Amino acid sequence: MKNPNMKISNRLTDPFRYVAGGKALAWGAAILCVEIAWLGFAGFYQNTYLHFAPVAGRLPLVRTAAMQLAMWLVPALLLWGCGALLSRSKIRAVDIFGTTALAQAPLLLLVLPLGCGGVAGRLESASGAAGEALALLAFALFSLVVLAWFFVWNYRAYAVSCNLRGWRAAVSYIAVIAAVTAASQFVTL
Amino acid sequence: MKQLPVVCPSCGAGLRIRSMHCPACDTVVSGDYALPALLRLPVAEQQFVLDFVRSSGSLKEMSRKMGLSYPTVRNKLDDIIARLETSENSDNHEKSEYENLEQTD
Numbered sequence: 001m002k003n004p005n006m007k008i009s010n011r012l013t014d015p016f017r018y019v020a021g022g023k024a025l026a027w028g029a030a031i032l033c034v035e036i037a038w039l040g041f042a043g044f045y046q047n048t049y050l051h052f053a054p055v056a057g058r059l060p061l062v063r064t065a066a067m068q069l070a071m072w073l074v075p076a077l078l079l080w081g082c083g084a085l086l087s088r089s090k091i092r093a094v095d096i097f098g099t100t101a102l103a104q105a106p107l108l109l110l111v112l113p114l115g116c117g118g119v120a121g122r123l124e125s126a127s128g129a130a131g132e133a134l135a136l137l138a139f140a141l142f143s144l145v146v147l148a149w150f151f152v153w154n155y156r157a158y159a160v161s162c163n164l165r166g167w168r169a170a171v172s173y174i175a176v177i178a179a180v181t182a183a184s185q186f187v188t189l
Numbered sequence: 190m191k192q193l194p195v196v197c198p199s200c201g202a203g204l205r206i207r208s209m210h211c212p213a214c215d216t217v218v219s220g221d222y223a224l225p226a227l228l229r230l231p232v233a234e235q236q237f238v239l240d241f242v243r244s245s246g247s248l249k250e251m252s253r254k255m256g257l258s259y260p261t262v263r264n265k266l267d268d269i270i271a272r273l274e275t276s277e278n279s280d281n282h283e284k285s286e287y288e289n290l291e292q293t294d
Contacts, residue, residue, distance in 0.1 A: 016260070020260050088267065091260075092260070095259065160258070163263070
């Protein structure tokens with residue numbers, strides 16, 4: 001009964017067709033742990049999807065963990081609520097929390113470079129040197145691509161877990177992300 | 190698997206059964222019968238229903254056999270349920286229209 005034509009590209013664009021529930025939650029939790037540990041090691045904090053900032057001194061790991069968990073749990077809770085309101089299917093909490101946790105995986109590609117090769121220093125002080133500016137521009141473009149990948153996964157996590165599609169899925173998803181992003185502007189450490 | 194045509198290739202309306210034939214004794218039964226709702230599903234969805242019954246109605250078992258996630262399989266089942274409901278609603282609508290016509294005659 002298994003489909004032999006499952007392409008790797010399908011798994012990269014829509015992994016939640018194949019992985020959800022407890023397995024996705026376990027993988028997602030592992031990814032979150034790596035992100036928290038790495039941000040703590042690199043001395044950075046992140047309060048929105050694309051806002052990383054270096055912290056003076058070392059931030060307690062508990063606070064880094066709280067920020068990362070909030071960035072996953074708050075949208076997941078809101079998406080779960082939207083799913084419960086809009087979907088005709090019986091949705092499972094473990095699916096929405098598991099798939100949205102695993103959807104954080106692309107963000108690792110943004111977090112990991114922060115601890116290596118002086119990227120932290122370059123981001124901290126964007127001096128006028130042309131080479132430095134080019135490197136920053138390349139990193140910004142790379143960040144946009146990774147962020148787009150993350151949003152595709154995050155949206156698919158919501159759509160698959162709640163069996164939503166079309167304008168209902170798109171509008172509710174955009175509303176949740178916009179609300180969370182706006183609210184996160186007021187969160188400071 | 191040979192697919193049973195369920196819509197008219199000319200106008201797109203739903204097809205009905207006019208006659209059935211016994212290959213053993215050559216008897217032909219004529220009448221006007223609606224296709225059962227399950228037969229009006231696409232072949233892939235009919236296969237899904239068969240596999241679902243064979244899995245004792247377990248979505249977890251289905252997801253394991255199909256190599257798909259649980260919500261993906263559940264969504265497929267929900268889509269089939271929605272399709273069957275639409276099909277039944279249109280049947281009921283046709284039936285009530287037919288009854289109304291008979292009463293006016």
